[in-house]
Every structure is written in structure tokens, then in C-alpha cells.
Amino acid sequence: MTAQGDAIRRAVTRPVAAISLGWLVVISLACACAGWLSPHDPLAQDLSTTLSGPTSEYWLGTDDLGRDVLSRLLHGGSGLLVTALIPVGVSVLIGVPVGLLAGYLRGPVDTLANFAADVLFAMPGLVVVLAVAAVTDNNITLMAIVFGVLTSGVTYRVARNATAGARSMPYVDAALVSRLPRRRILARHILPNLAGPLTVQTFIQYSGTFLFLTSLSFLGLGFSPETPSWGQLTLTAAHNMYVNPWMMVPVGFALTSTVLALNLVGFAILRGLTGHRRPRSAPRPRKDRRAAHANADASPATRPLRLADGDIANQSALVIEDLQIAFGAADEALAVAGVSLAVRKGEAFGLVGESGSGKTTTALAVLGLVPPPGRVLAGQILLDGQDLLALGESGLREVRRHKIGLISQEPMVALDPCFTVGSQLRELLRLRRGLSRKAASRTARDLLREVGLRTPDVVATQYPHQLSGGIAQRVSIALALSGEPQILVADEPTTALDVTVQAEILDLLRRLQSERSMTLLLVSHDLGVVADLCDRVAVMADGRIVEEGTTEKVLTAPEHAYSRQLIQATPRLNDSNEITSLGRERKAT
């Protein structure tokens, strides 16, 4: 089945939802079979035992006229459960077609339908239904229909938004180009997208209607006074609260448990659809790592110590040793499977590979920022001889504050949209360097100038959304420099930028690196970017480093077959036949 269907099925089979669903089935069946199941006639009065508690004769007690509460509950439930379907059905019948049309056609149809929905929202539902009750002499069906029309605005909104979302999917565009008629596009590509949100909406609306109808009969409206109804039972129970408080128990339980179950099922489906599931119970990272460490100590053979020993460690700004990171279960492949590397002080080190090679995860581990559910299983990360993996969160925060700066792929994500560039930078400077207000604003201006902004004062007063991609990336570099880090970790810093801007950012990184004699760890999929900036490079594939060496050597005389393949596949401008020749070579072999 579809992924959506699977998600819903998974969601409703979780314990809470399954119990709720089970309860709904039980109560619907019981009410449907009220005629056979109920031990007494719901209307039969036994004036000798009025307002009794549970007895062997009357399991749930009797009401003020000596009628059996259980029988009245069962008979009253069937009418309520069926009548509550009417408003839901009406609002689906109105809301879905109109929502489909408005979301698909947009323009004036959409505007008009939205206006109509707004009008419906503005109507006081209860007052209108009371008016209908007065005019139609308490006709419950008509009242339910009117209530359905009044609530159809919500269904319309849900249908319209789901349609509009699906309408802009490229697969709908592809179907349009393929001359698929409109009704088939709607049926095939758009309606399935509505199924999930509408199911949720229907459940929620059904439980709302359920309560609304009960409230009506509590007021003596809707269901005729002769027939039993849950609202009337509640009213009777409320009247005799002091004489026989017991009666409220079965009545209240039936009502709240049913509404609660409806809401829980609806919520479970919603969670299944939007993926708000609790992450699989992964062991907490730090504990896990200690265990792994213990294992590694027990068997030293599995833990090569070639890098940390001797001179390399002294010359290195950053040493990573046998780093292992896993995301999934224990038996799944490791995202980083034993990476060891040493970045020398003041050099630019490139980590290249395709998506999923583990290059970004490796770099984020240096900052202690492996995204959950990822966890470090083993290894060491030495920054100036200090093992970062042994540090607690506060120690890591200190390292991030003063020793390592991060530049991410999306500059906009690094910037807070609510504050101006200047205030964000000043805040960081005061925090990280302990500067006074005045000194911070002077240093902020200097930093913005240093990252190549010619009008630092103008940029400082701007909000992130006012910046172009290139300027935003320059600002985020300035933010990364605010703690005067020894190492700058740049994760695909130019991937989201245009090539002309990319070249400028690369120039800037090169200049900053030499001026500040900073160490740079660059993560990139683009060999051209690495060739432009890096002294040494490591090629990663499937969580391992397959080749490492000077950029010159790895890019011009690669030893590993994978590096060769990567280099050959990279399109380049000075030889436009590169790719077709690769194709021929592949066919020949």
C-alpha cells in the first residue's frame, strides 16, 4: 500500500490508539445491538426502585422514574452515534468538492470560496441551530444538517489546503504536460493526498458533533423527550446529584470515554501522517560511547593508535582517530566507520565524497553536533591534545565558543531572522570575548569589513531576510569568527551559492585563513572547490577514507579507483568531451 496508508496503519496499532479504536468498536456494536443486549425496556418504569445504585437487577442503577440506566444508555447511544454522522457527512459533501475546486483552480473561485468559509466561521452555530429548532418544531435531522453546513468551512479549509499543496507538486505538472485530463489528475494525483488530513478532520469533527448533540438534548432540544438520549441522562443525573451521585458515573464515563477515544484515534492518525513519532528508543549517546570505550580498552588491537602518538599530534590542530558513528540499529551499516585523519595547524584540509559518504557527520562530530539519533560509538577527536568526546556538554560549549567556528551550507539557517545582523554579532562578541557594548560594536564593524563587506554599517542594520545569499554567507563567516577560533569547520559553504558568488567566498576563506593562520576543515562534494582551497584532501566513501594526500596528488594522480571515478565524473570546462569519454570507457569495460 501507499506510504500514507502504512503510516496510518502503524499509528492506529500503537497501544493507546488501538485501545481507543477497540473501545469505539465495542460501544458502536453494543449500541447497534441495543434491542438484544439491553436487559430491560428503556422506557419501562419501576417506581419501587427509583434512583438506585447498581444492583443485580439493574446493573448500572436506575433513574428518577426507576428506568434501567444501562438500557437507556445503549438505546440512547445508537441514536446519537448515527445522528452525529449527519453533520459530518454534510460538511464533507460540501467542503471536499468546493475545496478541491478552489485549491486546484485558485484565482477568483478560491477567493470566493474562502470568503464563504469566513462567513460560515463568523456565524454563531448554537444560536442558528436553536433558531432552526424553534422554526422546525425540534426536527433533529434538519438541525443536524444545518449544523453540518455551518461546520463545512473547516472541512473546506482542510481539503483546499491539501489540494493546493498537491497541485504544486512537480508530478502534477508532469501529468499536465502529458495531457492527462483534469478529472483524472484530480482523482489520481490529488484526492489521495486529501485522504489523510480529511480522515483526521472527520474524526475530530465527529467527536465535536457528538458533544454538540449531547449538549442540545441536555437543553431538552433535538432528540424527542420520549426516546432516551445521553444528554437527557446527563440532565437527570445532574438534577439528582445530591440524592444519587452514582448515576453520573456510568453516564459520564460513557460520554467522556467515547469522545476521548474519538479524539485519541484522530490524533494518532494525525501523528502517523505528519511523522511526529517519538524517535526509536536509541540509547543515550554518552553512555553508549563509554561502553564502547570500555570495549576498546579491553581489546587494544581494535584501536589503532598511530596518529596520536609522536610528532604528528604536536603538529596537528585536529586529530580524529578511528571515529565510528551509527544512526540506525546496531546491525545497520555505520555512517562513519573508523575514520582517522590529522589536520595540521594552519592548513586547509578537504573532506570530499558523495552524499551519504559520512563526510558531514564526521565534521559535525568535531563540534559534538551529530544530529540525533546518531551516536558516536568509538574513537577519539583530539583538539590540541584534548579529547572532545570525553567532554561534557558545558565543556563542548566552551570549545565551540572559543576554539571552533562553524560555517554551514545554508547561511540563512545560521542567522536568527528576528534580529539584525549587527545585534547578533555584537551579542556573540560580548559573550565570547567579554567585550563592552561599545567595543563590541566597534569590533563587529571591523569583522564585517574583514569579511569583505564594504558598507558594514548598512549591513549591520539589516535583517537576515534582506541579505542576498552571498552577503548572508559573509555575515555567517563573521559570526563564526567572533570567538577567534583556531579551527574553522566549513560544511559545504558554497553549495547553495551561485558560481560567481562562490568564487568570491572561496577567495575570502583563503584570505582569512592565511591572515589569521587558521586551520580550515572544508567539507565539500565539489572537487573544484577543494582544488581551489585545500592543501590536503581525504576522499570518503561509505563512511571510510579511501584515499588521503596532498590535493595535487589526489586530484591529478589518484591511486584509489573510487577517487579516479569521482574525478572523471566531475564535469570540467577545459575539456567538454570528458563525460562522453567516460561513458565510452564504461561501456568498453
Place this chain on the structure above:
Amino acid sequence: MTEPLLAVEELAVTYRKSWRSSSVRAVDGVSLGLNSGEIVGVVGESGSGKSTLGRALLGLTKSTAGSIRFGGRDVTHERAGSRSSGRVLQVVFQDPFSSLNPARTVGSILSEPLEMHGGMSADAANSKIRELLLRVGLPADAMHRYPSAFSGGQRQRIAIARAISVDPDLVICDEATSALDVVTQARMLELLGSLSAERRMAVLFIAHDLAVVAAIAHRVVVLYQGRVMEQGPCRAILASPLHPYTRALELSSPVPDPAAQRERRRRRVEALAASTVEVSQEVPEVGCPFAPRCPEAFSACWTSRPKDNAVGDRTVACHLYDADLAPNPENRRNETA
């Protein structure tokens, strides 16, 4: 000479974000032609209007001026589907995830265009789908699986299979390989190139990366802010880009060879010493959109719109190649190197 398969004249697409704001010209007077079997690359940076151009050609976005002739018919005002009533038009989108409906099997995705073009029996359609899957390098049993079972590269192969299923005369590829890893991208380009050659299928290949376009296209159209800066044969443009913008684009694209890249960097710094970081001046309303960033801009660039100057077998929209306007005749680069 016969009429080209696709002839676009002075096409414009204007957007208006709200009824009060002034309109944005996403595509601004683009003219280009495409012959059968030809691969034309459209290259431009973000905001250059390249994707809007593609959507306008497909009929997914309304064009506000100009004309589109496809297969000898004026299709400017026709909707997406009806453009294919004579010659067949198809598309491959950038995102291999959202371009395939996750709720339908690969077989049903591939049969969609088939059922609309010529009634085919279920058996014939099935064997056609099998053949298509094999052609794009996927196993035939892929038709029973859902898109979620495939990687990005494989999904893009499915999208290509869907596009070629109806033997299109023209396929518009909108950043079709941008979301892929380089090795996958290389295979995809090779596949598109060979499909185009064996079926005489024209391809309009839209991309932001000049190097990728260079690997596949016969001709290149360079877009900047909705206008064509330069167009002509791919090799000639790469060997000696004439427009200052094309030159900037060419020199900015890094090559995976440190020595060569150092040399390119030196040339770029020399050529574009004056490139601005912040756009200090608004893009001129009447002049050349590249003027604020152009190291060679002169007064005319701000006051009059460059016309398409023919230089050899290409056109360059730059005043430097306009005999009447160029400030210094010696500076004029009239010969193609």
C-alpha cells in the same frame, strides 16, 4: 531553411507579487530556436529566469508577451497538455522525489503518458514499459515497486523513462541533474545524450552549472536576470566567452585540478578586479542588467538596452560589440579567438 522545431520570439513572463507591488520581469524578451536532435543548454544563476522560461515553454506558466512556435504551430496561448497535440513535448524536473507520485507504482507512473498518447492495449503498454526501464538502465521488475524503493539517481532514470515513453520531439530538462551526485550525474548526462542522438530528440537542458551544460549541449544560451546575454555554439562560447557575464561565469567555475585552478583564479582576479560585493546600484531600468557588476561597464550601459549583436555565429547582448556604441574601437573584441 525549414522552420526549427521550437522557435521562441521575444518571450516575456511578468509576475506581480501583490496587486500593489510593481511587476517583476522573470523572463524579459528571450528569443531562441531549437532544431530536431539538438541539445541546447540554458545556463544562468539563481534568479536568471531559467526555470520560469522552462515552465513558460511547457505551458505551466502564462507568458505575457512574445510567441512560442512548436512544430510549426503557434502554441503561445495553449495550455500545458494541448501543446503536444502535434509534436510531443515532455519534461524532466529537478527533484527526483517530488516529481514522482509516491502513491503509485513505477509501472503506473510510466503508463500515464502512454494512455493519453494513442490507445495501447495493456499487454503492449506493459512490454513498452519493460523496454523503457531496460533502456534507462533499471530492471524490468521495477515496474511493480513504488518510487520510495529507489535512490535519487534511479528515480531520475524513472522520470527520464516517463518523458521518453511517448517518443517526444522535445524534452525540457529543468536542472535535471542538479540534485544528483557527480558520478550519477555523469551517467545521466550520458544517457540523455545517447537518447537524444538515437531518437533525434531535441533537449532543452536548463542548469546553473556551465560545466554541466558544456558536457552535453551543442549550443548554449546564457541568461542573466531574464535576458539572453550570449548565445551560440557551445565550443566557441567556452573557448572565448565574449560577454563580460559569460566570462565571469566561465572563470568562476572551479576545475578539479589545483594547478589549473590556480591559473584560472589568477585570470579571474585580473579580469574581474572591479567586481562588487554589495550591489551598490539598482539594476538599471533601461540599460544592461549586468552593468552594476560589470568590470567594463560604460555610460551607455546604464542608459540603453544592449541589442543582440551578431558576432560570428553567435549573438552577444553587450554594447562592447555594438559598432556604434563601443567606447574604444581597439577594445572591441570583434574576432572570435
